[in-house]
Amino acid sequence: MKKIVAINASPRVEWNTSTLVREASKGAEAEGAQVKVFDLYELEKFTGCIACFGCKLPGHLGACAYKDGLAEVLEEIRDADGLIIGTPNYLGDASAAFRALYERLVFQYITYKKEPANYNKRSIPVLLIMTSNCAEAQYPQRGYDKVLETYQNMLSNMVGPTKVLICGETLQVDDYSIYNWTKYDPEVKKARHEEVFPGKMKDAFELGAEMVRV
Numbered sequence: 001m002k003k004i005v006a007i008n009a010s011p012r013v014e015w016n017t018s019t020l021v022r023e024a025s026k027g028a029e030a031e032g033a034q035v036k037v038f039d040l041y042e043l044e045k046f047t048g049c050i051a052c053f054g055c056k057l058p059g060h061l062g063a064c065a066y067k068d069g070l071a072e073v074l075e076e077i078r079d080a081d082g083l084i085i086g087t088p089n090y091l092g093d094a095s096a097a098f099r100a101l102y103e104r105l106v107f108q109y110i111t112y113k114k115e116p117a118n119y120n121k122r123s124i125p126v127l128l129i130m131t132s133n134c135a136e137a138q139y140p141q142r143g144y145d146k147v148l149e150t151y152q153n154m155l156s157n158m159v160g161p162t163k164v165l166i167c168g169e170t171l172q173v174d175d176y177s178i179y180n181w182t183k184y185d186p187e188v189k190k191a192r193h194e195e196v197f198p199g200k201m202k203d204a205f206e207l208g209a210e211m212v213r214v
């Protein structure tokens with residue numbers, strides 16, 4: 001049975017990112033995989049890479065040596081057949097928790113040798129999901145497409161072939177009326193959540209299923 005690790009890198013465990021990560025997980029389960037889901041902000045305290053270089057020492061080669069809340073997640077990913085990871089767009093980038101995991105996940109595999117360049121011997125499919133206020137069509141204009149491309153390339157090189165799903169114009173809160181926000185039309189946001197978001201859930205489900213089928 002294939003084992004998939006699914007990660008929600010949003011602090012909100014029942015909102016947009018988490019929902020899409022969990023839909024992708026359901027897709028993987030529908031194809032017979034076993035899925036372990038982590039909500040990063042629910043874990044014990046963790047940091048990004050602390051540059052201890054333990055992952056470059058004999059005994060730890062290719063495995064992050066630092067023991068904190070991310071240790072179990074990294075161990076599960078090293079042993080997995082696929083990785084689903086979702087993050088909200090925070091200030092044009094991924095969330096801080098995503099960055100922490102990304103640093104530790106990728107850096108452990110970098111050998112600092114000409115050959116081989118990667119300690120990771122098991123290339124696994126990756127699904128990277130990003131949700132945002134900004135519409136998908138605005139990504140190029142805001143430079144968000146380049147940010148995602150950088151993550152996609154690095155993950156593809158170091159972890160395995162990476163697909164990207166973007167879900168823009170998400171519903172940010174249940175009740176817009178209590179905030180003095182003039183930028184968004186709550187009715188438009190609600191309508192999009194009801195009409196477009198279910199389609200994104202389907203896309204996530206299908207991509208999760210496809211990950212197991214490959």
Ligand SMILES: Cc1cc2nc3c(=O)[nH]c(=O)nc-3n(C[C@H](O)[C@H](O)[C@H](O)COP(=O)(O)O)c2cc1C
Binds near residue numbers: 011088133
């Ligand atoms: C700290 C913070 C920064 C954000 N920055 C951006 C941004 O730069 N661009 C954008 O399109 N959306 C931005 N957003 C909106 C979120 O990306 C969007 O609401 C996302 O879907 C939230 O995911 P969640 O519902 O899973 O928490 C920001 C939200 C927060 C809380």
